[in-house]
Amino acid sequence: MTRNWKIFLAALVGCVVVGLISLRGLHRRVARLAKAEVTEEQARHEVLAPPVSTPTDVPVKAQMFWAGGPDGLAPVEIELPLSADAQERSRQLLQALIAEPPTPDQRTLPADVEVLGFYILPDGTAIADFSDALSNETPSGILSERLAVNSIVRTLESNVPGLRRLKILIHGQEVDTLAGNVDLTGFFDLNPSVPQPISPVAPTGPTPKSPPAAAVPKASGASPAPQKH
Amino acid sequence: MARGMKAELERQGLRVVMTRNDDSNPSYDDRASMANGYRDAIFISLHIATTGTVGSVRAYYDQMSAPYVPPADAASSPGKPALSVAPGLNSWNEAQRPYLNASHRLADLIQIELAQKFSGSGDTSLGAAVRELRSVAGPAVAIELSSVSGPDPDTLANAAAAPLADAIAQAITAFRAATPGGAKQ
Secondary structure, eight states: OOHHHHHHHHHHHHHHHHHHHHHHHHHHHHHHHHHHHHHHHHHHHHHHSOOOOOTTOEEEEEEEEEEETTTEEEEEEEEEEEOSSHHHHHHHHHHHHHHOOSSGGGOOSOTTOOEEEEEEOTTSEEEEEEOTHHHHHSOSSHHHHHHHHHHHHHHHHHHSTTOOEEEEEETTBOOSBSSSSBBOSSEEESSTTSOOOOOOSOOOSSOOOSOOGGGSOGGGTOOOOEEOO | OHHHHHHHHHHTTOOOOOSOSSSOOOOHHHHHHHHHTSTTOOEEEEEEOSSSSTTOEEEEEEOOOOOOOOOTTOTTOOOOOOOOOOTTOOOGGGTTGGGHHHHHHHHHHHHHHHHHHSTTOOSSOEEEOBGGGTTOSSOEEEEEEOOOOSSOHHHHHHHHHHHHHHHHHHHHHHHHHHOTTOSOO
């Protein structure tokens, strides 16, 4: 091997070593930048929607539903200070759902969404009022809209007992769809496994011979069913 | 993509009526109205999304629950009583209700075919409150092709047309064979 070849090989090895070292550094910087982005997002959210705190707040393990797997939701347990008051508790949960997904890939609701109001009526009907960002920034598509609604519904039903159904409003108004596909004109069942009273209401149209869709097990891909009123 | 699918479905012996042929945007009710004008029609709504597993496809059926019944102890219930509709007629907003099971079956059959043709697609169809389906008085499903984005989305969508049409045609054949007496539950 000539001297020139030896110099060339030594230079090549040197380049590879330098490349590997800088690649590691680059990877760290990318990870730091990603983390900084999340922090900035959270900081902005805290300014727009300050955390709800009440005198009855107690740290509890809350079961949150964020995106998990290609098409579904997965429960994630986090510790949250939650109020004893169901209305405030629901607001706290929804704010955490928006602001605290473990990773960006698990996000189901746009980061800029605000919970403008949350009300519970005496019959267990919950009304959640979100800012326009829910409608404007959720990617249009059945998959993404379904995930957004289901993450709200399943998080509420897992942590707030006594809720029967949910109505989603955008900026105080009923809207036709979330982002073009999922129907928001009806209500979504909460806790459908709780036995409901037998309907005394006259059937509308042909009598359904099958069980209501709410009885479909969630494992088969069913999502919370909307009700018409 | 829809035109490519139409040609393929017709080649397989199915009659296809499109709810639109250009950039017009008929309302959901207009589309349902058009579908409801045909006897024994099957309504298939095609969607393309920029999210989800690249190139995967999912079939959705509509999901409704039983009409709201206020609890006995809720004196000040805000729920409105269900509007009474003459016997034999369906409420427009609930037209899909008698066909929910049939639509679910059809969506499952389509999904079985899709899972074989498009890698990353799930094995089962999913229920969702799809606005476009609720007023269709017949078996109705929505099919969404995921993550069609990037520099040339049209090529990806067009490439999916033939296998999509084939999956739908095979599922419809199986569905028709299994429900010879009509699609109502």
